[in-house]
Amino acid sequence: MIAPPLVFLAFAVFAAIGMFRDDPNALPSAREGQKVPPMTLSELPGKPGFTVAQMADGQVKLVNFWASWCAPCRAEHPVLEQLAGEGVPIYGVNFKDDPAKALAFLEELGDPYTGIGADDEGRTGLEWGLYGVPETYVIDGEGVIVLRFAGPVTPRVLNDTIRPAMARAAE
Secondary structure, X not given: OOHHHHHHHHHHHHHHHHHOOOOOOOOOOOOOOOEOOOOOOEOOOOOOOOOOHHHHOOOOXXXXXXXXXXXXXXXXXXXXXXXXXXXXXXXXXXXXXXXXXXXXXXXXXXXXXXXXXXXXXXXXXXXXXXXXXXXXXXXOOOOEEEEEEEOOOOHHHHHHHHHHHHHHHHO
């Protein structure tokens, strides 16, 4: 009868350690410091697409993987809208989603994306090393990945992680 409380206590200790790590979203990325990988994207009807070549256009930009079925994607959307309003180019990759639902999501919440493509089969996500949505990548003007952030971009993440990475990318 002592085993269940001990198992619970061990679980609680590991959960508490995980909650108080410096950056719980800091998952390793083999892509940081490398050129943007290939993209196999289809068109999202009525939306401008984008290419790998546009990733090396001289501007710092973000690439955001998202889906309409993703609750954290909905939560981060106002921050993406804010960045787009500031003139930050954001390219969206709609991940394994129904196009009609993706378009409805953008119609309801706004469209912060400079260009957007659909990753119907998940091949682009695989090439980029995607763990899940949402994920956001900071890309420098030469098309090199400076940062990969897994999880929703909150105001805190924006100020503590994304903006500093964008500043590094601009150097």
